[in-house]
Amino acid sequence: MALLELRAVAKRFGGVVAVEDCSLAVAEGTVTGLIGPNGSGKTTLFDLVTGFQAPDAGAVTFRGRSIIGLAPDRVHRLGIGRTFQLARVFPRLTALENLLVPVPRRGLLGLLAGARTAGEERRAREMLDFLGLAALAGQLAGRLSFGQRKLLELGAVMMARPDLVLLDEPAGGVNPGLLESIAAAIRELNGRGVTFLIVEHNMGFVMDLCDPVVVLDRGRPIASGPPAEVRADPAVLDAYLGA
Amino acid sequence: MRLAARGAAAALGAGALLLPLVVDPSILNVGVLTLMYVGLATAWNIIGGYTGYISLGHAGFFGIGAYALGLVVGHLGVPGGYGPLLLVPLAGAITAAAALPVGWIALRTRAATFVIVTIAFMFMLQILATNLRGLTGGSQGLGYPVPQGWGPDFVDVPFYYAMLALAALALGVSWWVRRSKLGLGLLAIRDDEDRASALGVRARAFKMTAFVVSAALVGMIGGVYGYYVTYVYPQFVIDPLIGISMVLMAFLGGAGTLAGPVLGALLLEPAQLELAYSFGSARLYLVLYAAVFLVVILLLPRGIVPSLVDRLPHSPLEEGRGGGNPDGPA
Numbered sequence: 001m002a003l004l005e006l007r008a009v010a011k012r013f014g015g016v017v018a019v020e021d022c023s024l025a026v027a028e029g030t031v032t033g034l035i036g037p038n039g040s041g042k043t044t045l046f047d048l049v050t051g052f053q054a055p056d057a058g059a060v061t062f063r064g065r066s067i068i069g070l071a072p073d074r075v076h077r078l079g080i081g082r083t084f085q086l087a088r089v090f091p092r093l094t095a096l097e098n099l100l101v102p103v104p105r106r107g108l109l110g111l112l113a114g115a116r117t118a119g120e121e122r123r124a125r126e127m128l129d130f131l132g133l134a135a136l137a138g139q140l141a142g143r144l145s146f147g148q149r150k151l152l153e154l155g156a157v158m159m160a161r162p163d164l165v166l167l168d169e170p171a172g173g174v175n176p177g178l179l180e181s182i183a184a185a186i187r188e189l190n191g192r193g194v195t196f197l198i199v200e201h202n203m204g205f206v207m208d209l210c211d212p213v214v215v216l217d218r219g220r221p222i223a224s225g226p227p228a229e230v231r232a233d234p235a236v237l238d239a240y241l242g243a
Numbered sequence: 244m245r246l247a248a249r250g251a252a253a254a255l256g257a258g259a260l261l262l263p264l265v266v267d268p269s270i271l272n273v274g275v276l277t278l279m280y281v282g283l284a285t286a287w288n289i290i291g292g293y294t295g296y297i298s299l300g301h302a303g304f305f306g307i308g309a310y311a312l313g314l315v316v317g318h319l320g321v322p323g324g325y326g327p328l329l330l331v332p333l334a335g336a337i338t339a340a341a342a343l344p345v346g347w348i349a350l351r352t353r354a355a356t357f358v359i360v361t362i363a364f365m366f367m368l369q370i371l372a373t374n375l376r377g378l379t380g381g382s383q384g385l386g387y388p389v390p391q392g393w394g395p396d397f398v399d400v401p402f403y404y405a406m407l408a409l410a411a412l413a414l415g416v417s418w419w420v421r422r423s424k425l426g427l428g429l430l431a432i433r434d435d436e437d438r439a440s441a442l443g444v445r446a447r448a449f450k451m452t453a454f455v456v457s458a459a460l461v462g463m464i465g466g467v468y469g470y471y472v473t474y475v476y477p478q479f480v481i482d483p484l485i486g487i488s489m490v491l492m493a494f495l496g497g498a499g500t501l502a503g504p505v506l507g508a509l510l511l512e513p514a515q516l517e518l519a520y521s522f523g524s525a526r527l528y529l530v531l532y533a534a535v536f537l538v539v540i541l542l543l544p545r546g547i548v549p550s551l552v553d554r555l556p557h558s559p560l561e562e563g564r565g566g567g568n569p570d571g572p573a
Contacts, residue, residue, distance in 0.1 A: 050441060076443035084441075090434035092499075093427075101431045102442035105424050112419070115427040160443055 001064055003028040003164055003195050004049065004080075009058030011044055011219075018044040019219040022058070026164065031186065031196040033210030033227070035203070037240050041219035042199040043085060046166050050082045051075040062164070077104065081157035082166040087149035087173075089156075091142025095133055098141045098152055099124035102160045127155045130188075132181055147178035154185060164195045171202040183209055207231065215240060248502070259407055263400050271399040275471065277512040278406035279464055283485070284492040284504035285413040286460035289420055290453045291490060292498035295433030296350070299486050300361030303345075303368040304338050304458040306481030308465030310372065311337040313385045313475055323388035328405050331466045338462020339455050346454040350447065353436070365481060372477035384476040387469060402471045409467060413460045418501055420453070429453055433499070461489075484529075488515075491532060494539050497546030506547055511535065 002025035011019040019041040026032045034042050047053040049060055051072040060068050067075055081102075090098050103120050105111055116124075128134045131151045136144060141152060150170055157165055170182050179202075186196060186209060200206045206213060207227040214224040217239040223230050230236055262274055283305070291297050312334040316327045349360045372379045379385055390398065420426045428449045431439040440446045469475045489504075492511050497503025518528040543550055 052437065052441075071447075072437070072440040073443050073445050076441060082441050084438060088435055088438045090431050090438070092434050093430060097427060097430075101427055101439065101444065104443055111425040111428070112423050114422055115424050156442060 002026055003063060004197065005059075005061045006045070006049070007059040007061075009045075009048060009055045009060060011041075011048060011053060011055050017219055019048065019055070022216075022220050024214050024221050024224065026195060026197050028163075028195050029190070029193065030212065031190050031198065031210050033206040033213040034197060034199045034216060035201070035206055035213060035240065036216035040216040042216055043168055044219075045216070046082055046168055046199065049075070049166060050080060076102075076160065076162075079161075079163035080166065081160060081162035081164070083150075083153045083157055083168055083170065085168045085172065087146055087153055089141035089144070089149045089152050091140065093141055094138050095128060095141050095144065095152055096121070096124050096137040098156050099127055099159050102156050104160055124159065127159060131155045131185060145178075147174040147182075150174055150182060151178065151185070154182065158189060158194070162194065164197065165189075167196060167198045167200075169200055170198060171200055171205040179205065252502075256411075263403055268396040268399060271403055273513055273516050275399055275403050275406050276516060277508060278403065278410045279468060280488060280492055280508035280512040281505050282406065282410035282413040282464045283461055283489040284496070284508045285410065285417050286457050286464070287489045288457075288493045288498060288500075288504045289417055289429075289460075290450075290457040292493055292500070292504070293421065293426060293429040293433060294450055294453045295499075296353075296450065296454070297358050297490065298349075298361040298454075298457075299358055299483070299490060300349075300363075300365035301458070301461050301489060302480075302482055302484075302486035303361075303365040304342060304461040305465035305468070305485055306368060306372060306475075306477070307338045307341050308334040308462030309469030309475045309480040310379055310385060311462065312466030313387050313469050314378070316387060316470075317385075321388065323390035324392075325401065327387065327470045328401065328467065331405070331409075331463050334466030335459040335463035338465070339459035341462075342455045342458035343451075346451050346458075350450045350454060362483075365483065365486060369477045369481040372481055379477070382476065384474045385469075387473045387475075389473055402467060405467045406464070409460070409464050413464075414501070414505070416456060416460065420456070421501055425449060425452065430499070487532070488512075491536060491539070494546055495535060495543070497548030497550075500546070500548045503546050503548040 004026040007023050009019055009022045022041070022045065034045070036042055044053065048055050049067070051067070051070050051074065054069060059066060062078055062080060067078065090101065093101070100116050100120055125134065125137060128137050131154070133148060133151060133155070136148065141149065144152060154167070154170065171179050174182060183205065190196060198206065198210060211227060212225050213227050213230045215222050215230055215236045222239060223233040223236045259278070263271055266274070287298065287301050312327060312330060315330055315333055321327055321330065345364055349357055349364065352360050373382055375381070393401070420429070428439065428444045431444055432446050432449060436446050465480060469480060488511070492507030493504040494507070495511060496505065496507030514531060515528040518531055539546070
C-alpha cells in the first residue's frame, strides 16, 4: 500500500483547471520528485494533500485513510509536513523558537505550560546543529539568508517527526553551498525512514536525489519512473525538458 | 537587563500600591482611569499584539461588561459598597460568553476584514443597547447603586484598587500566555497563520482562546468602570474612542510585548486627561491622539519598548519573543 495516494483528483479555480484526473502514489521510504512546467498544478497538489484546498473530485488517502476535508493542522498531526515555495519562516521568532512551534503538546495543560521544556529545547538545538544553524539559534528568523530560511523551514517540519514531507522547491534561489547542505539533510532524513515528495525545477537536484520522478503537465501526470527513464520520455521532452 | 526590568516592574508595582496614600484624593481619579487603560491595553494586546488580529471593537466588550454588572447588581438587589466589586468576575464570564459567537464569526476573517467586522460588531451593540430599552434602559441609561458611606476623599480608593487588581490580573494573564506554548502558537499565527496551521498549530482554537480571554478581561474592567461612573449609557461605554485608545496605547508602547501596553497607557492616559481638564469639552485630546498616531506610524512603527530593546545590550534569544520585527511595522 502506498503511503500517499491520489486517485482521479480534480481541482478547478473558476474556469481554470489546476488539476485534472490526477492519480499518483508515493511509496513509503522514497524520495519522489514532482516536476513540471509552471502552472502544471504542482503546488495545488500540495495544497490538496495538506488541507489548504479541497478537491472537486477524486480521493486522497494517507496510509489508506481519506484525508479530504481535514484542516491543515489535522493533516499535520497525521504525519504529513510541508514547506512552502518562498521559504516561509516566522520572521519575528528566533530560529530556535521557529523549531519549537511545531513540537506537539497534548491537552490544555500542555498548551498552558511553558513554551519550551528542556527536552524540546535540546531537540531543537540538535536539529539546528544537524542543519548547520546552531550558531544562529538566537537570531530572528527574518534576519537569516534565504538559504538558511529554507534549511530552517525543513528543520521545523522535521521537529514533529512526520512520516511524509512535502517540499515545495527546496532548492529554489539557494546558493550551491547551501544546496548541497539541503540535499544532504534530505538524504540523511530519508535514511532515517522519512518519505519525501519534492516539487523542484532544478533538474540536477531532482535527478540526483529523487527516485521515482513524476512529471505533471496541465494538472495531470504524463510520465513517472526512474529519473533516467523519465528524462528520455518523448512526452516529457515535449512538454517540459525539451524546452 | 532582565534584572533591571524586574526592578523597574517591582518599583512601579510598589508605587501603584502606595499611590492613594500619597496623592491628593481629588486627583486619584487620574490613577483610576490610567490603571483602567493599563488593563485594557494589556488585555487587548493578547489578541491584537500577540496574535496580530487588530480588533477595533473591544469597546463593545467593555460595554457588555459595564451593562452586565449593572444588570446583575440590579437583579440581585446588591446595595452600593463592596458587593458590586465582588461580582466583577461574573461580568467577565458574561462577556466571555458573548465573545464566543462574536469570535466564531469574526475570526473567520483576517487583516482588514477582521478590523471591519469588529467595528461593525461594536456599532451593532451600541444600537442594540440604545434600542433594547427594557434591558438596558436605552438612551436613559442603566443605573448602579451609589456606594453609601464612602466620602469624597475615599470614594475613588476602592475603584483605584479594583482597577489595580484588574490591571495586575491582565498583566499576569498576558505574561502567562506569552511564556506558554499557547503564546508561542499565537506569535506564530501573527507571523504566518497558514504556515502555523501547516505545522500543526490549531489556529482557530488558539485565536478563539486569545479573543475570549482578552474580551473577558476587558469586560471585567468595563464592569468596574460602570460602577465607578454609576450610570452607563450606550455612547459612553460602547465608545469607539475607548476601543481606539487601548489599541493606540498598545502600539505606542509596543504591541506584542508585555511592557509596551503598560508604558503606552502610562504615557497617554494622563496626558489625555490633562488635555481634557485643561480644555474642557473641546475634545482636544483627539488632536493629541492623532499626533501620537502619526508619530507611532512614522517614527516608532514597532513602538517604544521594541525600539529601546534594540538599542540596549541584550540576549538575542529573548528578542524574538518581544515582537521585534526586522521586516517593518509590527
